Amino acid sequence: MSEIKDSLPVSPVKVACCQLAPKVGYKQNNLDKTADFILRAAKDGAQIIVLPELCSSGYVFESRAEAASLADAYDDGETTTLWQGLAKDLGVYIVGGFAERSAATLFNSAAVIGPRGRMGLFRKVHLWGDENLFFSPGDLGFPVFATEFGTIGVGICYDGWFPEFYRTCARKGAELICVPTNWVPIPGQDPKREAMANILTMASAHSNSIYIVAADRVGMERGQLFIGQSLITGYTGWPVAGPASPNEEQILMADIDMASARKARRWNDFNEVLRDCRPDAYR
């Protein structure tokens, strides 16, 4: 039997990274905007579509009551119901961030929805700044989601500051990690360089041999600037699309091959990055 050619794609898929500007409080407008981006991405052939963090509610809440008023349930809320209808009609996967209400508790969550319906939920594990006033920390760990293209992991924004998140997803089989995010300016940023958030994304893509789609928002909300610069990185760590504009809405698209990420983890006769981990030494 002859060997399969290295270049033969075995799990090709077109992914879209949607950078948009929600507006806190304008939930219906925000939902309409997500629908518009999903439709445009699908029209261009996208099969997996990633939306930013909290993209139906907006980000900068004035109070818990406001956050609660913009949140909805995963099972039957208006955000996931809209996205589920689109995913079914268009035959696509959607990973998008929304404010989740679960009984009296709020989470900063992302829904994973496929052509056959709701697949599951990720709840942001590491809350940033004032999010701690509104949301409870995620209680579901880092679940992964199987699709016919490969396995998807999810994390939100500040989760990306924890390489443990990417490693955990990769160890569970993820080949593509979707990161709905609302990156803000951080101290020490070199204004001549890409965002440190991009550097973190590239490093984690490389050191786990995974694809990462980080879908950021743009715009200003109650004095808080968001930095855009969404990107899709290949498993080598280098961007395959983006970074996007720091201030314009935009859709990045890329053809990726999820199986190749897994294959590339074997770096030579001796080294395979996930197997080379030495938990005994990390104490």
Add this chain to the structure above:
Amino acid sequence: MSEIKDSLPVSPVKVACCQLAPKVGYKQNNLDKTADFILRAAKDGAQIIVLPELCSSGYVFESRAEAASLADAYDDGETTTLWQGLAKDLGVYIVGGFAERSAATLFNSAAVIGPRGRMGLFRKVHLWGDENLFFSPGDLGFPVFATEFGTIGVGICYDGWFPEFYRTCARKGAELICVPTNWVPIPGQDPKREAMANILTMASAHSNSIYIVAADRVGMERGQLFIGQSLITGYTGWPVAGPASPNEEQILMADIDMASARKARRWNDFNEVLRDCRPDAYR
């Protein structure tokens, strides 16, 4: 009592990152070269001096016997004896890589030596490629070393592909991590960009709020190219010196303040990066 000014340095120290080109087999020449670089760095005021991986032996061994013939003991071998004498005479700390013989076992190690003598040993935890033919994997975990300037962690080359290494050192109190390295070209590198090894270093410096001194070698050995591009990163992740040349010997120097790295880990009222880790979610 008035608050201490944010800008008041409490643990300033001048560090040197020595990028040099050892030659496999020419141990005496290599030792002389390390002495030359240590003297030059100390003359320019360096108090902590970092040398590359395997800098007294060279890297590309032809056989185990050759590796063994170029290795020496930590306790009384010629490499650490030379460095100990210089550290004492010059009143400096030296962190440098050498091939360590311990009974019949070889390790790819780094010695940490201070003005008062040998302080301890790090043995490379993650071996790369053919190193697996010559060396045993490190059995000491990631120890840290206390100095009057702050706490130092150590890792070697491929260890840097494991964010777990940096996190472990930071958790143990390290504010500066010294990385003797022999970086080689890797597939997928964007020739227009800094090395992916630099990106990994920057990401780990930022996401742990630590300084990193990565001292690489240059030159070609038995057909294997090394890429130089040594760097010193600040705790924000951005380089404070370097990247150095891809092919020339060079010393990078920087004034750093190790205490400030620890202070900067508190990012806002809610977030301190090491305390924000959620081991319960990384399973």
